[in-house]
């Protein structure tokens with residue numbers, strides 16, 4: 038009471054200094070009659086306050102509450118709030134600047150606006166809104182409760198509207214009101230506007246408080262989910278993007294990875310995302326945006342989880358979130374915002390449209406036209422962009438000017454555009470005057486009032502070509518029985534989620550490192566089938582390779598034959614009788630161990646010529662039919678077998694050639710079907726320059742030795758293996774950026790490279806392993822792969838084992854200090870105590886790369902030894918990759934949980950599963 042009275046009469050004399058008890062030291066005084074000299078001026082009058090006119094807050098239950106009023110949800114104070122302790126500028130201004138009279142006037146203004154808004158909304162028609170009460174609660178909450186997050190509070194008092202257009206109209210009306218009223222006083226809107234402008238992003242953030250119409254709750258429960266979606270509050274505005282800063286903590290740190298709210302576009306760093314988005318019951322939306330429609334341009338990203346999500350949450354949790362994002366009602370297309378022939382769609386019409394055999398692609402809220410007769414579909418004011426299923430019951434009658442045509446030519450009641458006029462012309466339709474054509478779904482064209490078909494649009498090649506050139510639509514060849522589409526749609530949703538959850542493994546390596554062998558091995562290993570086309574191409578490739586190997590042998594024959602003839606000539610020369618020698622030597626020239634019959638000789642010169650001119654590809658597959666018998670004849674020929682025996686003397690012949698040449702007759706036949714092993718051994722199946730990718734699931738195996746505990750319920754791991762050749766990465770590995778979303782990089786090197794050399798055009802020799810080392814350095818330091826895990830695959834271990842004794846590892850200058858102390862005991866392959874020289878060498882190479890990796894990145898490199906041609910070995914390497922991914926996942930989850938444990942309760946979140 039003391040303080041009330043003290044404040045009530047501020048001009049009163051203070052008795053603070055009195056030493057009396059508090060009880061007697063109150064700061065109020067009583068009026069006493071003035072007895073001094075007469076005054077020269079008038080005494081100001083005090084207007085008595087009518088206490089009955091001071092607005093008071095009504096009891097909430099009795100108050101008429103505007104639509105969408107709900108219990109306010111407290112949010113963390115946003116970065117735009119005043120850090121000095123005042124919660125918002127609105128609050129500050131309300132408490133300091135406004136006098137009682139102004140305040141009351143403001144309330145009046147606000148009240149009238151609310152009423153006019155509510156009336157326009159059409160939802161509260163016939164009810165009176167106690168705006169004073171609403172305002173009273175609102176202002177008291179901002180003034181005394183300190184409840185604010187610095188967001189656009191104007192939204193808090195807005196109800197939902199049925200469509201964007203309506204809301205815009207309302208806004209326009211409200212702002213007109215503003216103009217008339219705010220010239221005289223500081224209205225709430227004005228203050229809010231100032232406040233908004235103060236905040237760096239002038240656009241408002243999502244409202245913190247959402248209002249739900251309590252009076253409608255009963256009936257709302259009867260509405261379908263879709264209805265709820267349609268009636269959901271309007272989307273909050275987009276937040277302004279402050280480049281590179283997290284919307285919550287305003288920090289740049291950790292912002293390389295970010296998650297974006299699909300409603301307001303606010304971006305969050307990994308530290309803040311879970312706090313901002315919570316359990317994500319409707320997918321990636323920050324808490325205030327839950328219940329709101331998505332920002333339409335984001336529709337394409339629905340269900341596609343980001344890297345950050347995958348890193349932070351368990352796979353199951355991400356799957357749940359993505360599936361909720363795709364399927365929750367509020368995220369579905371709002372039918373009432375899609376207009377077809379001037380009519381907003383109903384839910385049934387939208388379903389009909391989406392589930393027809395040929396639905397519109399990329400349907401978004403907007404205005405479209407639809408010609409039910411022909412199935413032409415387009416955006417209002419534009420030529421057709423698609424031909425959808427005809428005769429769907431959707432939209433009103435088509436308007437003549439709906440596509441903005443100015444040609445005076447009508448098709449099914451619509452004045453067509455110039456581009457379509459060209460189409461008629463290309464279809465051979467000639468006319469005079471201002472005709473009206475009727476074109477049916479199959480393209481049959483009739484003149485109005487006539488019964489005969491004058492042309493069929495889609496039978497004319499020119500018409501189709503013109504459509505392609507002018508970006509006009511062509512009819513779809515798809516015809517699906519009703520119902521199938523929705524099934525497929527459901528499957529697609531599941532597939533999309535699966536796909537987005539896949540681990541991406543990038544397999545990269547230098548020439549001949551064995552990346553394509555590993556890729557093919559994985560394909561065979563995990564039952565990823567080769568398509569019929571692929572099989573046919575592989576067959577052609579293997580047969581072509583066979584002819585190439587034969588041609589290399591035939592080239593060798595020239596050399597062997599020469600050698601043999603010289604040898605014989607030398608031996609004959611040692612014998613007496615010059616004329617006899619000459620005769621015999623001629624004979625030898627013609628017929629020695631490497632001589633062919635005339636037939637084979639012709640075949641041999643033809644094949645060598647074709648190979649030299651590089652036309653080998655052109656003669657396949659026809660060559661198989663023509664020359665298969667000749668290959669058989671060649672194979673059986675003694676001279677050819679003699680050449681084949683000396684094949685190791687031909688450096689140009691790849692090692693793998695033996696595998697195919699041994700079965701030359703079988704492979705050259707028309708009916709040859711490549712086996713899996715043939716495919717594995719075949720060179721060139723995966724093009725050297727291209728990028729190949731395949732999806733597979735890595736099943737759980739009891740051989741998983743890396744896991745201490747085997748979880749038998751664990752689902753198989755979905756992976757995508759992308760093989761890219763170093764040559765295709767461009768200068769400075771520029772194209773690595775394309776693989777930014779890889780989870781693990783498998784860098785493959787051949788263990789034989791230490792003894793192999795490259796020769797450039799100047800004849801300078803360089804060690805292949807050192808070249809690989811340079812590529813490795815470039816890749817691991819590439820910014821795109823900065824935070825990726827790397828697994829080094831030391832391939833071709835079998836070959837290293839063969840050659841290491843003859844060719845020491847120290848041949849390569851980087852490995853000069855390799856000097857292993859070998860045990861005197863013979864090597865036992867099953868014992869780890871006495872590793873072979875090849876094992877020691879490969880271990881040494883691994884350590885060298887590990888040190889290099891650590892020196893450049895400060896991180897750990899994983900290494901595995903492999904033999905690409907052996908299935909088990911590749912399986913083991915890929916499973917090791919899987920373990921790395923899982924460790925990485927676990928590490929992230931743990932660190933995120935630690936990060937968020939202070940203020941975020943993980944048990945309340947969907948990410949714990």
Ligand SMILES: Nc1nc2c(ncn2[C@@H]2O[C@H](COP(=O)(O)OP(=O)(O)OP(=O)(O)O)[C@@H](O)[C@H]2O)c(=O)[nH]1
Nearest residue numbers: 548549550551552553554693725832833904905906
């Ligand atoms: N012995 C043996 N040979 C292998 C191994 N891995 C690959 N090869 C062979 O090495 C050769 C090159 O392997 P690829 O898989 O084609 O190498 P790449 O990385 O695709 O290189 P490019 O063909 O230049 O694109 C092929 O002939 C393979 O059969 C292995 O582990 N052991």
Ligand SMILES: [Mg+2]
Nearest residue numbers: 553720721725
């Ligand atoms: Mg290859």
